[in-house]
Amino acid sequence: MSSDPWGRVDETGTVYVRTADGEKVVGSWQAGTPEEALAYFERKYEGLVVEIGLLERRVKTTDLSAKDAQQAIDHLRQQVDEHHAVGDLEALAKRLDALVESVDKRREERKVQRAKQSDEARHAKEALVNEAEELAQSEQWRAAGERLRALVDTWKGLPRLDRKSDDELWHRFSHARSAFSKRRKAHFASLDAQREEARKTKERLVAEAESLSGSTDWGVTAARYRELMAEWKAAGRAQRESEDDLWNRFRGAQDIFFAARSGVFAERDAEQAENLALKEELAAEAEKLVPVTDLKAARATFRSINERWEAVGHVPRDARPKVEGRMHAVERALQESEETEWRRTNPEARARAAGLTGQLQAAVDKLRGQIDTARAAGNNARADKLAKELEGRQALLDQALKGLEEFGG
Template sequence: MSSDPWGRVDETGTVYVRTADGEQVVGSWQAGSPDEALAYFERKYEGLVVEIGLLEKRVQTTDLSAKDAQVAIDHLREQVEAHHAVGDLEALRTRLGELVKTVESRREERRAQRAKQSDEARQAKEDLVVEAEQLAQSDQWRAAGERLRSLVDTWKGLPRLDRKSDDELWHRFSHARSAFSKRRKAHFAQLDAQREDARKAKEKLVAEAESLSDSTDWGPTAARYRELMSEWKAVGRAQREHEDDLWNRFRGAQDVFFAARGSAFAERDAEQTENLKLKEELAAEAEKLLPIGDLKTARSAFRSINERWEAIGHVPRDARPKVEGRMHTVDRAIQEAEEAEWRRTNPEARARAAGLTGQLQAAVDKLRAQIEQARAQGNASKAEKLERELEGRQALLDQALKGLQEFGG
């Protein structure tokens, strides 16, 4: 008979393993010595130890599912309970029991992780739905459309929830996208209609612009082109495929008109510059008449100058006040000389001036006599009052005498 701390072989070749519940039959060995029998079943035990160790490592270091781990544990436990090995089987049972606890702990961790992931996915999808519903009311068609497409990609990357929750959230999400698409479609349909109206209106503006392009009525036509431009801007844009062509025709018609007007104005400016030169020469000729000596000669000379002046035509607008002012200065000098001559030679005016002077002289003489009388009577206040009146009448008399002198009297 042969034995070790965990087993023995009896004389019949039966192999036993020692357990807490007593000896258990392992098997029968007839092929060799008892020591060989024990060695064989000890190797069986070592094999179980290795398998349990490998399973423990897999549970700790890999993503082995709890279900597969439990199947492997049950398989090893059946081998341990079958008592087909010699060794500390209780220790193996203990290790397998601890492994079961570890697997269960891992199962709970994964369950909690899945619950957390599910909650996070639910929250993420609810956030997507809320944002999609907000975007459904947006008028930023391009940006909102791109963002909604991005939200769809994000949704596809999230885990599925339970069917009911996932379907409800997806229904809201899809409804928001559909509402946005419907609004955008209606907007662009309306925009297309507006652009078609704009195209028709711009066709009319182009036709009028082209009809005006050969006009030589510069002022009114230029004003009408400005009105047409304002109307063009107010109409809005036509369809893209028509807008550029319409604009090129519209602008081209204006360019033809304004180029012709520019050419005409350039010719006019050259002519007016020459006119200015001629009028400046006439102004200089007129200024030589100053100061006025012989009125008749000056008047005749100025009339000749003015006739040549009127025949010349327009000068540049900004130069007109200065050159015309020079002529007006000479004209005013002649008019003043004529007025002075008239006053000097007009007998009726001279008679009126002489009569007025005589009346004022009589009034002055009378006031002086009254003043002397008041003083003689000792009435000082009356004398002072009369003196003040005398000052006024004397001033008028002096002025009248000066005017009378202009008549040579």
């Protein structure tokens, strides 16, 4: 018979293992010596030790699932419980128990982690849904569309929730995207209709602009082109493929007209510059008549100058007030000379002036006599009052005498 601390082989070749519950039959060995039998079953024990050690490392260092770990533990426990090895089977059972505890702990940790991840995923998806529902009302079509596509990608990267919660949130998310797409489609359909209407309007404006390009009615046509430009701006944009072509035609028609008008205006400006030089010479000639010494000769000369003035064409608008003002000044000087001459040679006016002067002189003489009388009587207050009245009458008399002088004294 052969034995070691954990097992023995009896005379019949039966192999036993020692346990806390007593000896257990491991198996029967008939092929060799008892030592060989023990060695064989001890190797089986070492194999179990190695497998348990490997499983312990996998549980500790890898992401082995709790289910797979438990299956591996159950498989090893079955081998330990069947006592087909010689060694400290109780120690192996304890190691397996410890592994069960580790796996259970990991299961709980993962359960908590999954709950946390699920909660985070729920909050993340709710945030995505809320943002999508806000974007559904946006009119920033490109930016909002791109953001919604990014939200879909983010959604796909999040873990699923329980089916009911996930389906409810997805339904809201999908509904928001559909609502935005529907609004965007309606917007662009309306925009297309507006652009088509703008194209038709601009076709009409282009046709009119081209029909006016040969006009020589410069003022009216230029004003109409300004109106057409205002209508063009108010019409809005047509489709991109039409807008540029229509604008080139519209602008080209205007360019033809305004280029022709500029050529005509350049010739006119040159002619008016020559006219201005002529009128400035005539104004200088007229200004030599002032001051007037011979009214009859000055009037005849001015008429001659004025006839030549009228024969000269238009001058530049900004220069007109100044040069015409010079002629008007000479004309006013002639009129003032005529009025002065008329007053000087009018006998009725002279008689009226002489009569008025005589009356004023008599009044002044009378006031002076009254003042002398009042002072002689010692009535200075009356004398001062009459003196003030005398000042006014004397001023009127001086003016009358000056007017009478204009009639030749």
